Amino acid sequence: xxxxxxxxxLVSSEDYKKDARxxxxxxxxxxxxxxxxxxxxxxxDKGVITIKGKRHSYTRDEFEYEIPVEEADIMLENxxxxxxxxxxxxFVVYAGNEWVIDEFLGVNKGLVVAEIELKSEDQSFExxxxxxxxxxxxxxxxxxxxxxxxxxxx
Amino acid sequence: xxxxxxxxxLVSSEDYKKDARxxxxxxxxxxxxxxxxxxxxxxxDKGVITIKGKRHSYTRDEFEYEIPVEEADIMLENxxxxxxxxxxxxFVVYAGNEWVIDEFLGVNKGLVVAEIELKSEDQSFExxxxxxxxxxxxxxxxxxxxxxxxxxxx
Numbered sequence: 001x002x003x004x005x006x007x008x009x010l011v012s013s014e015d016y017k018k019d020a021r022x023x024x025x026x027x028x029x030x031x032x033x034x035x036x037x038x039x040x041x042x043x044x045d046k047g048v049i050t051i052k053g054k055r056h057s058y059t060r061d062e063f064e065y066e067i068p069v070e071e072a073d074i075m076l077e078n079x080x081x082x083x084x085x086x087x088x089x090x091f092v093v094y095a096g097n098e099w100v101i102d103e104f105l106g107v108n109k110g111l112v113v114a115e116i117e118l119k120s121e122d123q124s125f126e127x128x129x130x131x132x133x134x135x136x137x138x139x140x141x142x143x144x145x146x147x148x149x150x151x152x153x154x
Numbered sequence: 155x156x157x158x159x160x161x162x163x164l165v166s167s168e169d170y171k172k173d174a175r176x177x178x179x180x181x182x183x184x185x186x187x188x189x190x191x192x193x194x195x196x197x198x199d200k201g202v203i204t205i206k207g208k209r210h211s212y213t214r215d216e217f218e219y220e221i222p223v224e225e226a227d228i229m230l231e232n233x234x235x236x237x238x239x240x241x242x243x244x245f246v247v248y249a250g251n252e253w254v255i256d257e258f259l260g261v262n263k264g265l266v267v268a269e270i271e272l273k274s275e276d277q278s279f280e281x282x283x284x285x286x287x288x289x290x291x292x293x294x295x296x297x298x299x300x301x302x303x304x305x306x307x308x
Contacts, residue, residue: 001225030192030205031185036233038184038192049203049219051184053233061232063225065203071155071217078215079190079207 004052004062005121008141010132011112016101020090025102028080032144039144040075043089047072058121058136081147083107095126107150113141158206158216159275162295164286165266170255174244179256182234186298193298194229197243201226212275212290235301237261249280261304267295 027041035054040047047069053061076084083106090101097116104111113135116125135141140149181195189208194201201223207215230238237260244255251270258265267289270279289295294303 001228030190031187033185036184036235049205051203051229051233061228063221063229065219065221067217067219074155074215075205075217079205081190 002062002064004060005058005118005123006060006136007058007116007118007134008136009114009116009134011101011114011130012132013130015130016090016092016099016114016128020092020101022088022090025087025089026076026084027086027143028076028082028084029144029147030075030080032081032147037144040072040080042069042072042076045069058118083147083150085143085146092128094128097125099128104146104151107152108146109152111141111146111151156216156218158214159212159272159277160214160290161212161270161272161288162290163268163288165255165268165284166286167284169284170244170246170253170268170282174246174255176242176244179241179243180230180238181240181297182230182236182238183298183301184229184234186235186301191298194226194234196223196226196230199223212272237301237304239297239300246282248282251279253282258300258305261306262300263306265295265300265305 023043025043030038037052039050047067049065049067051063086105088103092099099114099116101114139145177197179197184192191206193204201221203219203221205217240259242257246253253268255268293299
């Protein structure tokens with residue numbers, strides 16, 4: 001088990017794309033219930049199942065296991081709640097911290113969200129100039145919420 | 155992925171207990187939605203996560219992955235829907251086939267169900283004398299249904 005301490009922001013420009021490594025992520029949910037989210041994800045020829053507990057402040061328990069990508073694909077296709085989430089995930093190192101920027105596709109096209117994972121809730125970090133408003137506590141931006149209410153319907 | 159072909163019966167006597175190997179099983183659900191059941195289970199110092207698809211006749215897709223038992227315990231305690239299912243699982247070989255008999259505990263005490271896993275839907279098998287009525291298609295006996303409607307409340 002890992003404890004995930006995460007802060008989430010909107011993005012104000014595309015400048016983050018310089019020097020970013022990018023992968024296509026496809027993911028779907030077997031449960032979107034708060035406190036017991038179950039996600040199937042594929043990227044870079046890998047399959048992963050992730051279970052997330054309830055958020056307390058910036059923190060949430062997370063259990064993650066690698067699974068065969070062929071089985072992940074079958075679950076995405078046959079079992080997961082539709083629509084699936086598809087996005088390009090960009091990895092950027094800025095001032096010694098890794099940022100993950102999700103550029104959503106499909107029914108969530110137009111949405112771009114940046115996340116930083118922290119070691120403690122009070123850890124300070126330098127904000128890149130392309131960073132916008134913080135949305136950590138705005139549930140609408142949670143990927144599991146984007147299934148029932150995609151960005152194109154906001 | 156495995157395809158699970160399974161038939162389920164009630165049990166008419168305790169004779170199955172002779173020559174049975176038995177383990178305590180504890181399990182809980184992160185999703186009880188038909189077609190996307192997600193189960194966490196511990197037994198014999200093992201942890202397992204299992205995802206089950208929709209049943210078609212006797213058959214259902216099943217994806218199962220071993221996980222650290224300590225993490226399974228945390229998910230059972232903190233994340234899974236309550237009440238948890240606790241049972242003694244007895245393994246019995248009869249006429250060349252393995253039978254699994256679940257003797258439920260806690261809120262499902264009194265319920266005993268025998269299952270056989272088949273290689274094909276039309277495979278014939280010899281019925282032990284302690285076998286009762288078939289309940290394969292009676293959803294009430296599904297473990298995920300016993301969470302919302304335990305046997306003690308029938």
